[in-house]
Amino acid sequence: MTTNRIAIVTGGSRGLGRSTVLQLAKRGVHSVFTYNSSSDEAEKVVAAVQEIGGKAIALELDTGNVASFDGFVGDVRSALATLGAKRFDYLVNNAGISDHTAFASLTEEVLDRIYSVNFKGVVFLTQKLLPLLNDGGRIINISTGLTRFTTPDTIPYASLKGAIEVFTVYLAKELGSRGITVNAVAPGAIQTDFSGGVVRDNPAVNQHVAAVTALGRPGLPDDIGLLVASLLSEDSRWVTGQRIEASGGMNL
Numbered sequence: 001m002t003t004n005r006i007a008i009v010t011g012g013s014r015g016l017g018r019s020t021v022l023q024l025a026k027r028g029v030h031s032v033f034t035y036n037s038s039s040d041e042a043e044k045v046v047a048a049v050q051e052i053g054g055k056a057i058a059l060e061l062d063t064g065n066v067a068s069f070d071g072f073v074g075d076v077r078s079a080l081a082t083l084g085a086k087r088f089d090y091l092v093n094n095a096g097i098s099d100h101t102a103f104a105s106l107t108e109e110v111l112d113r114i115y116s117v118n119f120k121g122v123v124f125l126t127q128k129l130l131p132l133l134n135d136g137g138r139i140i141n142i143s144t145g146l147t148r149f150t151t152p153d154t155i156p157y158a159s160l161k162g163a164i165e166v167f168t169v170y171l172a173k174e175l176g177s178r179g180i181t182v183n184a185v186a187p188g189a190i191q192t193d194f195s196g197g198v199v200r201d202n203p204a205v206n207q208h209v210a211a212v213t214a215l216g217r218p219g220l221p222d223d224i225g226l227l228v229a230s231l232l233s234e235d236s237r238w239v240t241g242q243r244i245e246a247s248g249g250m251n252l
């Protein structure tokens with residue numbers, strides 16, 4: 001049997017999830033991570049983990065398709081068996097989509113899509129995976145700084161991340177008897193592909209974020225991957241039901 005801890009990370013093919021998988025690998029934590037459309041990027045993450053000397057297995061998943069979750073749990077069981085385990089230790093609900101629809105133009109279709117991927121999928125994936133999560137394990141849900149401060153045309157996205165934060169508190173209470181901690185990490189603007197890569201690639205946006213951030217720059221993926229890895233470590237064992245913002249002090 002494996003003695004390494006095992007994490008399940010959704011959306012590990014790119015951005016914050018990719019960084020999380022790599023930072024965990026540096027700490028000896030194996031990952032079963034998911035990708036949706038970026039199978040090539042997922043393969044690169046697996047290779048990068050192997051270079052570090054770790055193990056990672058990539059599984060396909062659309063977190064907006066709840067009907068596929070029972071099949072996914074079967075895939076997880078197989079992946080865990082490959083790693084020499086029956087259960088896992090950490091769940092990082094990271095996969096998500098952005099949206100910038102003006103409130104006046106918002107449609108049911110748009111709201112339902114964001115709800116499916118960013119909230120409903122998180123709730124039911126967590127429910128389905130809980131029987132495989134070890135007692136004493138950890139759950140981290142990725143929220144956003146936008147639940148504390150506002151930016152235009154982000155009402156549905158930010159509201160549903162707000163729901164994730166409430167879900168986090170209730171789940172922490174629910175799972176405390178199993179010794180499982182549940183926390184939300186709320187990143188500020190980070191330079192990833194998110195929202196078409198606007199924070200990274202649009203100089204005006206990049207400079208604006210830097211100007212309103214106490215630490216003077218937009219975030220990098222590792223700013224979040226490092227935090228998630230540290231929250232999953234023994235050092236953070238007494239933290240549960242909390243929203244931890246990692247924004248470099250955005251809009252203070």
Ligand SMILES: NC(=O)c1ccc[n+]([C@@H]2O[C@H](COP(=O)([O-])OP(=O)(O)OC[C@H]3O[C@@H](n4cnc5c(N)ncnc54)[C@H](OP(=O)(O)O)[C@@H]3O)[C@@H](O)[C@H]2O)c1
Pocket residue numbers: 010011012013014015016017034035036037038039061062063064094095096097098117142143144145186187188189190191192193194195199
């Ligand atoms: N970047 C920011 O500024 C920022 C700030 C605050 C919060 N966040 C949150 O951080 C999380 C990660 O964002 P990111 O910046 O890393 O985004 P990203 O670079 O766009 O990566 C998104 C990841 O989520 C996966 N994904 C997207 N839709 C999916 C679906 N329907 N089913 C399963 N996986 C899906 C993608 O998989 P494929 O590529 O394989 O399709 C990819 O691995 C999100 O929850 C986001 O809301 C981001």
